[in-house]
Amino acid sequence: MKLIYILPIGQTDPKIIRYLSKQLLGYLHFPTKVLGAIALPASAYDKNRQQYRAGQIIREIRLFDFSNIEKVLGIIGADLYSEDFSFVYGEAEAPGRNALFSLARLDPQYYDQPANQELVKKRALKEATHELGHTYSLSHCPDTHCVMYYAQSIEDVDNKEEKFCARCQKLYEMYNS
Ligand SMILES: [Zn+2]
Numbered sequence: 001m002k003l004i005y006i007l008p009i010g011q012t013d014p015k016i017i018r019y020l021s022k023q024l025l026g027y028l029h030f031p032t033k034v035l036g037a038i039a040l041p042a043s044a045y046d047k048n049r050q051q052y053r054a055g056q057i058i059r060e061i062r063l064f065d066f067s068n069i070e071k072v073l074g075i076i077g078a079d080l081y082s083e084d085f086s087f088v089y090g091e092a093e094a095p096g097r098n099a100l101f102s103l104a105r106l107d108p109q110y111y112d113q114p115a116n117q118e119l120v121k122k123r124a125l126k127e128a129t130h131e132l133g134h135t136y137s138l139s140h141c142p143d144t145h146c147v148m149y150y151a152q153s154i155e156d157v158d159n160k161e162e163k164f165c166a167r168c169q170k171l172y173e174m175y176n177s
């Protein structure tokens, strides 16, 4: 049986990881398994930006090699960037095996708002499903409520739902049947 492996990178909230591990099965068809955390890869850190380069971390995730890997989803507490963007919520091979997203900007405390774990869980599930959606060949969706909508702000993230819209769900099943 193939598994979606969840890989915590650096320090992350174990409650969030456990929640994702349970909930992802509701949207994708594979069971999940949480791996032991790996250290933040120093090679991906940009001192000036104080952020980690998403593409470099994807390269690290690519090194994981077991026989029953369906996908590997990295979850990092630190903030991410990619060359053309001041920050990214996540990145994925589209299509591919490996995906990554950051919890940093999903935490209301990042915006000087009170801590709210339920909100972080909700946001994290959206980002996890979004990045894994890319690995299953889905691209961005114009429907602002669809999980594949390209969120550029936390308001965009909050505005979308945890699941694929009907069109994306159909595409997901067509590409992966
Ligand atoms: Zn995307």
Ligand SMILES: [Zn+2]
Residues within 6 Å of the ligand: 141, 142, 143, 146, 147, 148, 149, 164, 165, 166, 167, 168, 169
């Ligand atoms: Zn959609």
